[in-house]
Amino acid sequence: MLIREFYYEEARQICNLPGPFSSAQLTNYKFVIRDSLKNLKRIAAALVIFLSAASVLGCGANGAGGAQIAMKDYQFAPQTIHARVGETARFVVKNNDAVAHTFTVKELGVNQNIPARGQAVIEFQTPTQGVFQYVCLPHPNMRGTIEVEP
Numbered sequence: 001m002l003i004r005e006f007y008y009e010e011a012r013q014i015c016n017l018p019g020p021f022s023s024a025q026l027t028n029y030k031f032v033i034r035d036s037l038k039n040l041k042r043i044a045a046a047l048v049i050f051l052s053a054a055s056v057l058g059c060g061a062n063g064a065g066g067a068q069i070a071m072k073d074y075q076f077a078p079q080t081i082h083a084r085v086g087e088t089a090r091f092v093v094k095n096n097d098a099v100a101h102t103f104t105v106k107e108l109g110v111n112q113n114i115p116a117r118g119q120a121v122i123e124f125q126t127p128t129q130g131v132f133q134y135v136c137l138p139h140p141n142m143r144g145t146i147e148v149e150p
């Protein structure tokens with residue numbers, strides 16, 4: 001395995017993204033570092049590759065990565081989100097309203113309070129394929145669906 005592929009794999013796993021990447025996908029990214037560099041340079045280069053991989057994959061160093069879901073005017077946005085079956089879904093849910101909401105998926109055992117003007121990172125398992133509803137418990141008209149796909 002090339003060193004760049006190794007670090008892409010590391011970043012991918014930390015970000016809980018589907019994969020592994022094919023070499024064809026990897027060649028879509030530009031690398032300035034050649035595989036013939038000496039070991040010391042490789043270590044520094046590998047760190048650069050790792051950070052750029054994490055950046056490309058949308059996983060920030062602050063750990064706040066994940067698809068965004070907004071709560072605004074007593075509605076979720078978007079109202080359809082996607083996850084991959086058998087993996088850990090990760091969403092950053094941001095409440096723009098002046099009241100608390102919840103992000104609740106009863107079938108998946110998710111029930112997270114999001115304080116007014118606050119946000120939460122929500123992670124949960126998606127063991128089965130299907131369409132699941134998420135709601136805000138105090139405001140039943142706030143709802144959306146998660147499509148868990150193969």
Ligand SMILES: [Cu+2]
Nearest residue numbers: 101102136139
């Ligand atoms: Cu609510």
